[in-house]
Amino acid sequence: xxxxxxxxxxxxxxxxxxxxxxxxxxxxxxxxxxxxxxxxxxxxxxxxxxxxxxxxxxxxxxxxxxxxxxxxxxxxxxxxxxxxxxxxxxxxxxxxxxxxxxxxxxxxxxxxxxxxxxxxxxxxxxxxxxxxxxxxxxxxxxxxxxxxxxxxxxxxxxxxxxxxxxxxxxxxxxxxxxxxxxxxxxxxxxxxxxxxxxxxxxxxxxxxxxxxxxxxxxxxxxxxxxxxxxxxxxxxxxxxxxxxxxxxxxxxxxxxxxxxxxxxxxxxxxxxxxxxxxxxxxxxxxxxxxxxxxxxxxxxxxxxxxxxxxxxxxxxxxxxxxxxxxxxxxxxxxxxxxxxxxxxxxxxxxxxxxxxxxxxxxxxxxxxxxxxxxxxxxxxxxxxxxxxxxxxxxxxxxxxxxxxxxxxxxxxxxxxxxxxxxxxxxxxxxxxxxxxxxxxxxxxxxxxxxxxxxxxxxxxxxxxxxxxxx
RNA sequence: GCCCCCUUCGUCUAGUGGUUAGGACGCAAGAUUUUCAUUCUUGAAACAGGAGUUCGAUUCUCCUAGGGGGUGCCA
Numbered sequence: 001x002x003x004x005x006x007x008x009x010x011x012x013x014x015x016x017x018x019x020x021x022x023x024x025x026x027x028x029x030x031x032x033x034x035x036x037x038x039x040x041x042x043x044x045x046x047x048x049x050x051x052x053x054x055x056x057x058x059x060x061x062x063x064x065x066x067x068x069x070x071x072x073x074x075x076x077x078x079x080x081x082x083x084x085x086x087x088x089x090x091x092x093x094x095x096x097x098x099x100x101x102x103x104x105x106x107x108x109x110x111x112x113x114x115x116x117x118x119x120x121x122x123x124x125x126x127x128x129x130x131x132x133x134x135x136x137x138x139x140x141x142x143x144x145x146x147x148x149x150x151x152x153x154x155x156x157x158x159x160x161x162x163x164x165x166x167x168x169x170x171x172x173x174x175x176x177x178x179x180x181x182x183x184x185x186x187x188x189x190x191x192x193x194x195x196x197x198x199x200x201x202x203x204x205x206x207x208x209x210x211x212x213x214x215x216x217x218x219x220x221x222x223x224x225x226x227x228x229x230x231x232x233x234x235x236x237x238x239x240x241x242x243x244x245x246x247x248x249x250x251x252x253x254x255x256x257x258x259x260x261x262x263x264x265x266x267x268x269x270x271x272x273x274x275x276x277x278x279x280x281x282x283x284x285x286x287x288x289x290x291x292x293x294x295x296x297x298x299x300x301x302x303x304x305x306x307x308x309x310x311x312x313x314x315x316x317x318x319x320x321x322x323x324x325x326x327x328x329x330x331x332x333x334x335x336x337x338x339x340x341x342x343x344x345x346x347x348x349x350x351x352x353x354x355x356x357x358x359x360x361x362x363x364x365x366x367x368x369x370x371x372x373x374x375x376x377x378x379x380x381x382x383x384x385x386x387x388x389x390x391x392x393x394x395x396x397x398x399x400x401x402x403x404x405x406x407x408x409x410x411x412x413x414x415x416x417x418x419x420x421x422x423x424x425x426x427x428x429x430x431x432x433x434x435x436x437x438x439x440x441x442x443x444x445x446x447x448x449x450x451x452x453x454x455x456x457x458x459x460x461x462x463x464x465x466x467x468x469x470x
Numbered sequence: 471g472c473c474c475c476c477u478u479c480g481u482c483u484a485g486u487g488g489u490u491a492g493g494a495c496g497c498a499a500g501a502u503u504u505u506c507a508u509u510c511u512u513g514a515a516a517c518a519g520g521a522g523u524u525c526g527a528u529u530c531u532c533c534u535a536g537g538g539g540g541u542g543c544c545a
Contacts, residue, residue: 012544014544111541118472201475204475204540206541263482270484294475294476295538301495303495304495308507354507358507358508444505446507449505
């Protein structure tokens with residue numbers, strides 16, 4: 001036993017890496033990193049029928065995207081069956097487990113009766129050997145103590161006491177000889193040298209059962225930390241909407257991994273008033289005692305805000321690379337107002353400094369850049385169309401076309417003096433000049449600053465767009 | 471049914487036996503500005519309810535209510 005901390009994330013590969021799992025992985029990863037320990041991944045695929053390789057790939061891809069890579073190759077629980085059987089046999093030999101031949105119907109009956117009587121269901125086989133004929137098919141059950149209580153010393157929940165008479169004799173080995181989760185999780189955590197088990201609190205009650213198995217085996221207990229689940233925006237379980245999406249889907253939605261990571265870290269964990277927390281800071285600050293006991297709701301608006309921060313901070317080249325990847329991935333479901341495959345990334349990059357100020361996701365970034373890449377009859381939004389309909393507006397545009405055509409260069413400062421002078425000459429408020437111009441250049445009433453639009457479009461294209469509506 | 475966990479602004483949270491209960495998102499107003507966004511300023515907004523302990527409870531205890539989880543040959 002070394003002092004080094006070892007944590008693990010142990011998903012069952014029956015679906016994508018959902019947001020709750022991602023946070024569990026993040027906490028385990030952060031704790032290992034914070035304490036200079038190891039972070040391992042174990043695929044809990046003992047339920048072969050429901051486990052898929054697609055799910056395994058999706059989970060690993062999601063973790064990789066979030067920057068949560070394990071320090072060693074993943075352990076596949078299904079490949080450790082021999083060891084699980086070995087331990088079950090040991091338990092059988094030491095009298096901590098027994099073969100159970102009862103058919104399902106009998107168990108159903110017992111459970112129904114227990115429920116009707118208002119007590120926890122207990123499997124009767126443990127009291128007296130079953131008298132029924134052995135049919136050859138059996139499961140191995142753990143002989144759970146009836147007297148006393150089991151205490152879980154939980155780093156997040158505190159001491160949780162469960163009376164032993166609440167815990168039934170759980171199945172260790174199924175009738176086909178495969179191990180159940182309850183057995184496998186104990187054996188694997190022990191064998192992998194896991195020192196800290198950080199997982200969702202849906203495992204809290206079952207933890208008491210696992211502790212009994214540890215004790216029967218004479219093994220040391222790991223430290224347990226059961227973190228509350230994440231709820232959806234409506235307070236119910238994570239579902240539909242944003243909550244139940246897979247981590248990878250947030251990528252397709254245009255979120256940055258550091259944005260999601262930051263948001264997730266703050267969901268149920270905090271460090272004073274800190275909101276923007278970099279990966280480095282997370283590693284420096286993360287600890288179990290700052291994890292909240294109450295479940296948190298997933299708030300997409302705050303995620304947007306945090307993500308917007310990271311978009312603005314992001315390096316331009318990196319953003320362009322992300323954009324290219326996102327577009328070629330074909331995973332975006334957003335319907336764009338223009339053909340994003342026609343984007344000229346050189347021009348995009350030049351405009352990025354002022355574009356990223358107004359985007360919270362990569363998708364929004366592509367949308368605010370739309371004016372750059374639409375082709376000639378510029379699609380007009382109603383409001384924009386209205387602002388250039390009347391004669392005075394058209395007259396302004398006509399004058400603007402002449403004015404802009406006469407400029408020797410198309411730089412911001414030149415344009416500023418030019419446009420301001422133009423407005424002054426005609427005794428117009430600047431908005432009267434800028435709005436029609438914006439409409440005709442971008443097709444919308446809202447856009448980046450007019451000088452930025454002008455510069456990013458260039459003199460030739462600007463004039464082409466103005467003249468197109470005259 | 472039985473068992474376990476949880477409860478500070480709408481949301482994420484800080485916090486203390488005595489505080490003007492703090493921050494963030496969102497919302498509202500204002501400043502900046504050619505629009506939108508960014509940025510900045512200001513504002514509204516919370517200790518679930520009831521007992522008890524105490525000189526004093528948001529903080530400690532109990533009860534209730536509400537929410538969540540478990541109770542599988544799922545994990």
